Amino acid sequence: MIAWRYLRARRAEGGVSVMTWISVIGITLAVFALIATMAVRAGFRSEFVNTILGANAHVTVYSSGQMDAQGQMSRGFADYDAVAAQLAAVPGVTRAAPVVRGQVMISANGQNSGAEIFGMKPEDVATIPSIAGGGDDMGDLAQFPNGIALGAGIARDLNVGVGDKVRLISADGVKTAFGTSPRVNAYTVTYVFTTGSPDIDRTRAYLPFAEAQAYFNAEGRADEFEVMVEDPENVEKYGDTLLAAGGQNAMVWTWKDGAGNYLRALTVEDNMMFILMSILVLIASMNIISGLVMLVKNKGRDIGILRTMGLTEGAILRVFFLCGAVTGLAGTIMGIVLGCLFALNFTAIFDWINWVAGGGVWDPSVRPIYHLSAKLQWHDVMSAAILSLILSFAVTIFPARRAARMNPVEALRYE
Template sequence: MAKSTAPFSGFEFLIAWRYLRARRAEGGVSVMTWISLIGIMLGVAALIITLAVRAGFRAEFVDTILGSNAHVTVYSAQMEVEPGTGIYSNLMSDYAARAERIAAIPGVTRAAPLIRGQVMATWGERANVAEVYGITRENLETIPRVAHSAEAEGDIESFGQGIAMGSELARELGVTVGDTVKLISPNGVKTPFGTSPRVNAYQIVYIFTAGRWDIDRTRIYMPFAEAQSYFNREGGADEIEVMVTDPEEVDDYTLQLLQAGGAGTMLWSWRDASSSFLRALTMEDNVMFVILSVLVLIATMNITSGLIMLVKNKGRDIGILRTMGLTEGAVMRVFFLCGAFTGVIGTALGVGLGVLLALNIDGIMSAVNWISGGGAWDPSIRGIYELPAKLQAYDVGRAVGLALGLSFIVTIFPARRAARLNPVEALRYE
């Protein structure tokens, strides 16, 4: 009776490695091995690059939201201004006291009263719709993507003497720091003959780039007191912009914010504003992973084809090995290792290629943009200005685990077939 050997002994690795290094006469097996290896390498690389780009896009998108918008917006429901008057308004007349109470909540880093309104911005013959945020200079300086913009122009310290404007809006109007633009609001001065539009001219003292195309194209910051006068909000504020230390756990602040805000307080968080888009990103991530997993599966199936051919060509060798005392388990492990070697090597090369391309995605996109003549990445559609990539150990681990798992699974059938080959039948015609 054949004596059982320890699983995955050194001689099993030696035989498997020699079989993979097929002689020229057995070039068909060698070609199939190379096809399998290259297919797995490309599949794993594509999976890693896709996961890195999706993670980078999500991280950049969320960062532009949190870096230039409120984590939570506190506003008031419409309430009667004075009992019995029948006049309702959602203007916060006690905004200073509310902001002070909210700022005292542990974890809240800023509570800034805001005035919001829409205007038509004009300069010369050019015009565009803009959204105005009335805010104090001290609070404006705490907005990361605005106050610390890498491509900012002008001096934010001069904000009290003029307005701050997004870079895309400035580009479309053709203005720069020092120019004066006209802001036209349809809700202006109230006269006996109705409401007439309000037209005021303001000097641009600061131009920022927040990193989000829709923000840079529409947003204007105006000094808080001037915005109160311009939009007829004297003595009040439209909302309070709240920033917290941990935006991902923003829902934990709900109860405290409602209590600090008082009667009629309502909340709108960044998750509420972007939940549909973030859910769509998550669904797209899962779909892309499944699609690319199928590609990796197709690549690993070539291992099966190569092993079947290898088993057929090595039938005589299998018979000799069995007569020398190798067990079915040992033969099965030899051919399993043949497929596993291909999977491991292809996966390792795929990880190297995928990481290399992910780390250089900016240069690759620049080359694609240059070859295509521009427009390969349109910020008006994508929302952000560049294609980011964020390598995460979890994503790389998922890709490696998938490729190795599929490579090991598909080798079982041909390996079992080799193990069950009858040595007598294998040597009959030799």
């Protein structure tokens, strides 16, 4: 009751309501900034991972190679249908597709673009989430067996669309007495896809599996298998089982192996951002000390009277501790509300900022995703709340102890 009376006291009565509001606003803004930063970081990480998982295999099963009858190293899988069935039978595997891969130059309209060709069966391409379900895709995926599917970046660089023809040029062509001649084939663009990753859209194209086998001189074999699993975040647990199902010379490469360095960098940045924003919360919490020190000074006579009436040091400490704790609690709650509202409405806010700035706030050409989003995670909210409350309560102890240890005789000497 006494603490609440002090908090809402007017300045003329010796209160510090102005300092209290400054403290509340400071903590509110600090907690809001912490939650907003962590939500944007989580959204970026989620978009990045979803882009990888939507267009790439969760696990790639490939062959380490073996010597053939001519003494040459032979890589790939000759019995790819049987191996694909074995991989698909592994518990937790949702899809296993044989793939033929190769690098080519694609030419059209006097323009050239390097690309990586994925030769896959039409039914397997239709199960790739970002290929079959993109909102900006052009063409009919059902026509894929009759031509080639290009990434949107390649199509833009070559200035081609659905129905146009492109030429694929591979340096590893037919071997003749005069050397190896380039292989050149023309294909009709039947589908243009957008995966959500500018890097993939600028470098990837799909050919029907049988056509890719013929083009890359891979008749009767597959280079590798694309495997999708139910729990890609814990993809490591499938490794041993997939190795056994892939055969004697099988090896595995997970999506985390390819993006591991980037994911670790994001984790380090997330931790550093949390630490830096925590310092901001600490600075805002220090305002509570200023307010309480002024409150203790103004209430010196009250403290002396209360002590002479029988209040203990512990009771006085609790009064002023509650004054600071309530300030920290109010600021934390308001910061959580603002931070959650910001994260939940981030897309609209970001679009408005982009419109005010005239566009170009987020340039996908230098980032691995097209759009920036925010993802509100409750453990981030709880971390921010706990941090703010701990710091607010901790900085309150010093001025509260000073008030509790005030000598009532000294406080009332000049009264």
